[in-house]
Amino acid sequence: MSENKKNTRRSFLKMGLGAAAIVPVTALGLSNSAFAATDPKAIKWDDEMDVLVIGSGMAGMIAGIRAAETDPSIKVVVADKMSRLGGSSLISGLNMAVVGSDLQEKIGVTDDSWELLLKDIEKEAKGYNHRPLTEVAAKGTLKLYNFLKDHGVQYDMSIGGGTGVKKLGGHSRARCVWPAGGGTEVIKKLQQFCAEKLSNLEIRKKVLLEEILRNDEGRVIGVKVREKYRFNSRPEDLGDNDNPEINKSGKTKYYKVKRGLVMGSGGYNQDRRFRGDEVGTMYNAASTTQPGATAGAIKAMINSGFKPIHMTLFRFAFPIPTEDILWGILVNPRTGERFVDEYSNNDRQTIGMAILEERRAIDGEHTVLIYDQKGADEYHDQQRLHLSLEGKNGTNGTIWKFETLEELAINFDMNIATLKANIEKYNIDMEKDQDAFHKPKSKLKTATSISKAPYYAMQLNPRYNYAQGGALITPEARAIDVVTGDTIPGAFVCGEAAAGTYGYIRLTACSTIDCGTFGMVAGENAAKEQPWS
Amino acid sequence: MNKKLFVLALLVVGALIGTGGSLITAEIVHNTGNEAFCGSCHSMEPMAKTFKLDVHGGNNDRGFVAECADCHLPHDSVVSYMIDKTKHGINDVFVETFTNTEEIDWIARRSERARYVFDSGCLSCHQDLLDKTIASNPKSLQTHAHYKNQLAKEDPIQCVSCHATIGHADQLRTVLNETNPEYSFSSSKAMAITKKH
Amino acid sequence: MKKLLIIAISFFVFSMSWATISETTPEPNWQELAQEYSIKPHHRALKFDCVMCHSESTPDDYEPLETEQCLDCHGSSQKVANRLKFMDANHTNPHNSFHDGLDLDCYECHAEHEPSINLCTRCHEVGNWMSTVK
Numbered sequence: 029m030s031e032n033k034k035n036t037r038r039s040f041l042k043m044g045l046g047a048a049a050i051v052p053v054t055a056l057g058l059s060n061s062a063f064a065a066t067d068p069k070a071i072k073w074d075d076e077m078d079v080l081v082i083g084s085g086m087a088g089m090i091a092g093i094r095a096a097e098t099d100p101s102i103k104v105v106v107a108d109k110m111s112r113l114g115g116s117s118l119i120s121g122l123n124m125a126v127v128g129s130d131l132q133e134k135i136g137v138t139d140d141s142w143e144l145l146l147k148d149i150e151k152e153a154k155g156y157n158h159r160p161l162t163e164v165a166a167k168g169t170l171k172l173y174n175f176l177k178d179h180g181v182q183y184d185m186s187i188g189g190g191t192g193v194k195k196l197g198g199h200s201r202a203r204c205v206w207p208a209g210g211g212t213e214v215i216k217k218l219q220q221f222c223a224e225k226l227s228n229l230e231i232r233k234k235v236l237l238e239e240i241l242r243n244d245e246g247r248v249i250g251v252k253v254r255e256k257y258r259f260n261s262r263p264e265d266l267g268d269n270d271n272p273e274i275n276k277s278g279k280t281k282y283y284k285v286k287r288g289l290v291m292g293s294g295g296y297n298q299d300r301r302f303r304g305d306e307v308g309t310m311y312n313a314a315s316t317t318q319p320g321a322t323a324g325a326i327k328a329m330i331n332s333g334f335k336p337i338h339m340t341l342f343r344f345a346f347p348i349p350t351e352d353i354l355w356g357i358l359v360n361p362r363t364g365e366r367f368v369d370e371y372s373n374n375d376r377q378t379i380g381m382a383i384l385e386e387r388r389a390i391d392g393e394h395t396v397l398i399y400d401q402k403g404a405d406e407y408h409d410q411q412r413l414h415l416s417l418e419g420k421n422g423t424n425g426t427i428w429k430f431e432t433l434e435e436l437a438i439n440f441d442m443n444i445a446t447l448k449a450n451i452e453k454y455n456i457d458m459e460k461d462q463d464a465f466h467k468p469k470s471k472l473k474t475a476t477s478i479s480k481a482p483y484y485a486m487q488l489n490p491r492y493n494y495a496q497g498g499a500l501i502t503p504e505a506r507a508i509d510v511v512t513g514d515t516i517p518g519a520f521v522c523g524e525a526a527a528g529t530y531g532y533i534r535l536t537a538c539s540t541i542d543c544g545t546f547g548m549v550a551g552e553n554a555a556k557e558q559p560w561s
Numbered sequence: 562m563n564k565k566l567f568v569l570a571l572l573v574v575g576a577l578i579g580t581g582g583s584l585i586t587a588e589i590v591h592n593t594g595n596e597a598f599c600g601s602c603h604s605m606e607p608m609a610k611t612f613k614l615d616v617h618g619g620n621n622d623r624g625f626v627a628e629c630a631d632c633h634l635p636h637d638s639v640v641s642y643m644i645d646k647t648k649h650g651i652n653d654v655f656v657e658t659f660t661n662t663e664e665i666d667w668i669a670r671r672s673e674r675a676r677y678v679f680d681s682g683c684l685s686c687h688q689d690l691l692d693k694t695i696a697s698n699p700k701s702l703q704t705h706a707h708y709k710n711q712l713a714k715e716d717p718i719q720c721v722s723c724h725a726t727i728g729h730a731d732q733l734r735t736v737l738n739e740t741n742p743e744y745s746f747s748s749s750k751a752m753a754i755t756k757k758h
Numbered sequence: 759m760k761k762l763l764i765i766a767i768s769f770f771v772f773s774m775s776w777a778t779i780s781e782t783t784p785e786p787n788w789q790e791l792a793q794e795y796s797i798k799p800h801h802r803a804l805k806f807d808c809v810m811c812h813s814e815s816t817p818d819d820y821e822p823l824e825t826e827q828c829l830d831c832h833g834s835s836q837k838v839a840n841r842l843k844f845m846d847a848n849h850t851n852p853h854n855s856f857h858d859g860l861d862l863d864c865y866e867c868h869a870e871h872e873p874s875i876n877l878c879t880r881c882h883e884v885g886n887w888m889s890t891v892k
Binding site: 111112113114118119209212216258261262277316319419420422423426 | 822856857858859861862863865866875880881882883885886
Binding site: 698700703704707711714718722723726731732734735738739742743744745746747 | 803804805806810830831837840841842843844845847848850886887888889
């Protein structure tokens with residue numbers, strides 16, 4: 029493409045031009061469009077609303093609330109295809125990076141800044157991100173923190189040694205805070221706020237988005253949905269639920285959306301086929317996002333011309349902090365042997381892929397991470413360690429405690445002799461800082477051997493828990509048309525459903541700020557759109 | 562004295578003894594059917610405690626309190642009532658005094674409720690239940706009509722077939738779990754040494 | 759001739775209505791339905807049949823139940839949660855859980871015509887929290 033057009037697009041994004049700047053497709057001299065235009069007069073509308081938000085997780089709820097607050101005279105509907113509201117947010121920890129909070133002030137951190145946060149994020153993004161978008165997230169953290177507080181969310185003061193704020197891996201300042209009770213707290217409090225204070229906001233369950241309708245000028249005018257939809261969590265590939273041949277539940281309805289459609293529909297992590305098409309080994313990865321995280325919404329967006337980006341990127345999550353893996357050793361249960369440097373620069377992708385590859389060789393059996401007491405003592409995140417010991421840390425998140433290595437070996441069907449031999453070898457090599465996998469002794473502090481009872485073990489497995497891929501947006505949360513490159517009038521995307529804020533990896537504690545800041549922007553802008561009819 | 566007077570005296574004494582005996586029996590029966598009596602045995606404490614929380618046990622705005630015997634003894638005839646009462650009276654005293662009642666699995670016993678909760682008991686108070694045409698929960702009209710239908714059949718269902726937790730405020734299992742936990746989550750050691758499965 | 763015509767027309771109309779009526783109201787094969795859509799032991803013990811739960815006029819129209827319909831008999835979410843109150847201490851009462859409180863629909867776990875699932879086990883090990891879901 030020409031240099032001119034590139035610059036136009038970049039400055040377009042920078043200035044964040046709105047609907048008024050849209051040029052109809054035909055005027056650009058392009059005869060084909062990315063979507064099939066709908067004639068609004070040909071549709072028999074079953075319902076109408078000013079703003080329709082798809083998704084009831086953090087992004088969707090915040091978008092809905094901001095839309096309803098921005099204009100109390102408009103009708104806002106937050107629709108979710110699941111019968112269990114809250115998306116993945118409900119079951120997530122939802123820790124969040126906040127620059128300049130009162131909690132940070134109290135512990136004497138006065139030199140944090142959004143620029144520093146941006147730098148931390150971009151170090152992980154490795155250049156894949158679109159900086160104007162990342163800046164929106166980096167700049168909006170304090171506003172989001174206060175928004176949540178004002179809407180009933182309380183923060184957990186027991187973390188960070190009683191200060192309520194922690195320095196997590198990859199962050200150069202102590203700035204991460206937790207809602208008290210994680211995502212459940214956020215979702216329930218926001219739902220409560222809506223019920224008590226926002227009479228113009230309605231939340232609807234079991235409404236599946238099937239199609240996004242745009243008129244011949246490219247404006248989003250409405251949606252085709254199925255009401256009383258029943259998601260089925262039994263299929264091997266949950267993505268089958270988006271296939272109307274397989275899941276036929278629900279009755280078709282047409283909603284007229286007068287001002288704005290906001291897509292807060294999350295990721296597609298549970299869609300084996302969809303993510304497996306992007307990255308082969310991902311077909312078999314585990315995921316602990318909500319079961320409804322399938323590709324239906326992104327497909328509907330693509331089908332109506334929204335531009336998808338970053339679809340091949342993925343992010344592993346471990347139930348324990350990546351930087352607490354190195355204190356132990358990862359072994360193949362059948363051979364008792366190690367297979368990777370457990371430090372690997374704290375790169376979760378490397379460690380995750382190594383585990384998946386090793387598991388492939390042993391029919392999918394789990395590899396085992398073993399600590400001794402010294403390793404447990406070095407744990408950064410004692411809170412997480414105890415959650416695991418109580419069995420409350422999700423799938424493969426449980427850590428078992430054993431008085432002897434013999435007990436440990438029996439529990440995981442391992443040969444005690446080979447295990448002990450391998451541990452012995454590790455201890456000897458590490459003493460000389462000549463580890464077979466080049467694990468640096470300097471990083472291990474006091475945990476330079478596996479020798480002190482009691483022992484701890486878990487079946488460490490990477491979870492594919494964040495989909496960087498999604499619809500490209502502008503800093504105003506507006507969707508972009510894949511053919512024209514212009515914003516799509518009346519279309520907004522926020523949270524995990526959107527893409528561009530992050531890149532190769534998403535820094536920990538940053539999904540919340542993406543969902544929250546763009547949720548606010550999307551909701552406000554959707555409410556301010558001029559109605560098309 | 563003469564025969565007539567003797568017979569008369571016998572009759573009078575007999576009547577007095579009979580009346581006295583009946584009154585004493587009635588008094589005994591009357592006083593051994595309520596929560597104060599049944600609940601005085603240690604093993605019955607969870608039952609008594611939860612009964613008091615129930616609408617039948619006084620937790621209502623009418624001041625109404627049922628007795629254990631109202632539900633847990635048959636009321637279809639005086640004879641079956643008295644036979645069961647005597648049988649259980651002897652059994653309960655014996656078991657409470659001479660055996661270790663801690664070994665009784667009360668939680669499992671709850672699934673045998675059809676054996677020791679009698680429809681005649683329920684219906685002796687809820688007399689018009691099966692003939693109602695309007696109800697605060699309209700579904701109950703359908704379900705009670707179903708119950709009535711089944712009475713004529715070979716193996717009828719009972720009130721407690723559906724009303725599984727009636728009389729004890731839905732809390733009996735919870736209170737029993739205080740001393741006999743079904744799951745080990747309450748003990749802090751539990752998770753740390755549980756094997757993987 | 760007129761008479762014949764009237765008779766012919768009446769016969770035609772009569773047979774068409776008879777055919778239509780018998781087409782639109784065939785008796786459902788209840789035996790077959792009961793076998794294909796078996797019910798859970800605890801409901802079978804109560805001698806329930808299809809119409810105890812399904813209120814639509816014909817089996818062809820039967821829809822999966824909504825939570826409100828289950829609660830017509832099971833009372834309320836609060837009542838159902840109360841029965842497992844001893845699990846509240848651990849926040850693992852499936853009917854009053856940490857994540858969902860009283861908000862879960864029955865069918866998130868419970869199914870009548872196929873085995874139920876345990877929603878909690880999607881993410882958690884529940885061995886010492888609860889028994890099998892009925």
